[in-house]
Amino acid sequence: MSAEKETPLKKVCIICAKGTIEDVYAALIMANGAVMEGIEAKLFFTFFGLDAITKKQMHKLHTGTVGNPAMRMPGGLPFPTILGMLPGVEAGVSAMMKSQMAALDIPPVDEFFELITAGGGEIYACKLAAEMFKLKKEDLSEHVKDIITVGQFYELAAGDHTQIIFT
Amino acid sequence: MAQKEFAGQMIEVNEEGYFTKPEQWNQEVAGAVAREEGLELTEKHFAVLDYLRKRHFAGEALTIRSVGKSGVVDVKDFYALFPGAPLKKATKIAGIPKPTGCI
Structure with a gap:
């Protein structure tokens, strides 16, 4: 793409509030993509999105198998919601998602954080949600820079040519 | 196709300045492209450029992650x-096409 570069984007602040594989990876891919392009990136995790940066949970992310009308069987047939309720199905579907992402060379969550922070991207946790889920700094990945308030998040988002993205 | 002069050589480039004929590349040309990008190349830069060219000619898709695992340089x-x-930037200076991946 050779778009006009009159006002190139300088900074993106990405908010991830959900803890499913696809929600977390959407945020990670967008943040890493920004860093790769030389765009400053701040990634802010809140509510169930905190699972992605919680040491105990970050490698156990799942895809929800109920209430997702876009979910299909391998081969494209519809995936009945009632099937998604059976024990083990969610784990199986999640394992499959992860293996398909690995096949595309998409890194695991912690390695993704490494890529993002190596390029100067910053990872933050939401103070209110961390208090709600009784999480302390030491429960979180070492890539998390700080636990911050909404006000501090908006301070980080200050400046021209900044976008806030809520995944 | 446009041509651009680097280090006294006429190089075929596309509209974004990427080489369309990677075989026209050499170290002097790389130095001239780098200066245009505001960089002065060192041995370390050339080690990375050589690695990128090798991988490109081997037909591999280049990603920052794969460069980081190359042993030549880490991501940071x-x-x-x-x-x-x-x-x-590095693929431009290495005289190879711009990578198209999202990660």
């Missing part, structure tokens, strides 16, 4: 050597 140093958008 890659960003430090080619500040801003390292993969885009």
Whole structure:
């Protein structure tokens, strides 16, 4: 793409509030993509999105198998919601998602954080949600820079040519 | 197709300045492209450029992650050597096409 570069984007602040594989990876891919392009990136995790940066949970992310009308069987047939309720199905579907992402060379969550922070991207946790889920700094990945308030998040988002993205 | 002069040689480039004939590349040309990007190349830069060219000619898709695992440079140093958008900048200086991946 050779778009006009009159006002190139300088900074993106990405908010991830959900803890499913696809929600977390959407945020990670967008943040890493920004860093790769030389765009400053701040990634802010809140509510169930905190699972992605919680040491105990970050490698156990799942895809929800109920209430997702876009979910299909391998081969494209519809995936009945009632099937998604059976024990083990969610784990199986999640394992499959992860293996398909690995096949595309998409890194695991912690390695993704490494890529993002190596390029100067910053990872933050939401103070209110961390208090709600009784999480302390030491429960979180070492890539998390700080636990911050909404006000501090908006301070980080200050400046021209900044976008806030809520995944 | 446009032509551009680097280090006294006429190089075929596309509209974004990427070489369309990687075989026209050499170290002097690379130095001239780098200066245009505001960089002075060191041995470390050339080690990365050589690696990128090898992988490109082997038909592999280049990603920052794969460069970081190459043993030539880690991700942090890659960003430090080619500040801003390292993969885009380094492939331009290496005289190979701009990578198209999202990760």
